[in-house]
Amino acid sequence: PHILPIAKRGEPILQQRAHTVSNVHDPAIQQLIDNMLATMLAANGVGIAAPQVFSPLRIIIVASRPNQRYPDAPLMEPLALVNPEILWRSAETSLYDEGCLSVPDTRVPMERAEQLQVRYLTRDGQAVETRYHGFIARIIQHEYDHIEGILIQP
Ligand SMILES: O=C(NO)N[C@@H](Cc1ccccc1)C(=O)O
Numbered sequence: 001p002h003i004l005p006i007a008k009r010g011e012p013i014l015q016q017r018a019h020t021v022s023n024v025h026d027p028a029i030q031q032l033i034d035n036m037l038a039t040m041l042a043a044n045g046v047g048i049a050a051p052q053v054f055s056p057l058r059i060i061i062v063a064s065r066p067n068q069r070y071p072d073a074p075l076m077e078p079l080a081l082v083n084p085e086i087l088w089r090s091a092e093t094s095l096y097d098e099g100c101l102s103v104p105d106t107r108v109p110m111e112r113a114e115q116l117q118v119r120y121l122t123r124d125g126q127a128v129e130t131r132y133h134g135f136i137a138r139i140i141q142h143e144y145d146h147i148e149g150i151l152i153q154p
């Protein structure tokens with residue numbers, strides 16, 4: 001896998017709605033997913049969205065793990081969500097200072113739903129519906145904003 005350049009705030013691609021992936025089995029899509037993960041890990045991230053590596057596609061990676069940027073983050077297997085749809089968000093919300101790889105050296109207090117229900121394709125093409133809560137639900141909402149062209153604002 002390759003470590004790709006990360007688009008920074010001001011790049012037009014970060015303000016555009018990304019496009020649905022038509023064939024998750026396309027080798028180029030599989031390589032993009034690998035490259036997104038490698039790029040996120042190299043930047044000590046816990047999530048990343050395809051527009052951040054200049055691909056206007058509806059692919060996000062959620063990979064929470066404790067690290068120096070988020071010492072109390074839960075540990076999970078890195079997960080790629082292709083064409084994610086948020087089916088439901090809890091009324092209950094929580095506040096947290098979020099970072100963004102596209103907005104370096106900045107933390108922004110963001111209010112997010114505490115729980116959500118997501119439908120997505122796995123990288124193997126399986127359609128799944130799952131409920132998440134807490135920090136992982138937060139990362140999903142942050143990444144989903146990216147594929148909608150929404151950035152946290154310092
Ligand atoms: O920029 C990204 N993802 O788009 N990466 C963020 C993800 C994130 C989201 C929400 C809360 C904490 C962290 C990061 O700091 O690793």
Ligand SMILES: [Zn+2]
Nearest residue numbers: 099100101102
């Ligand atoms: Zn971000």
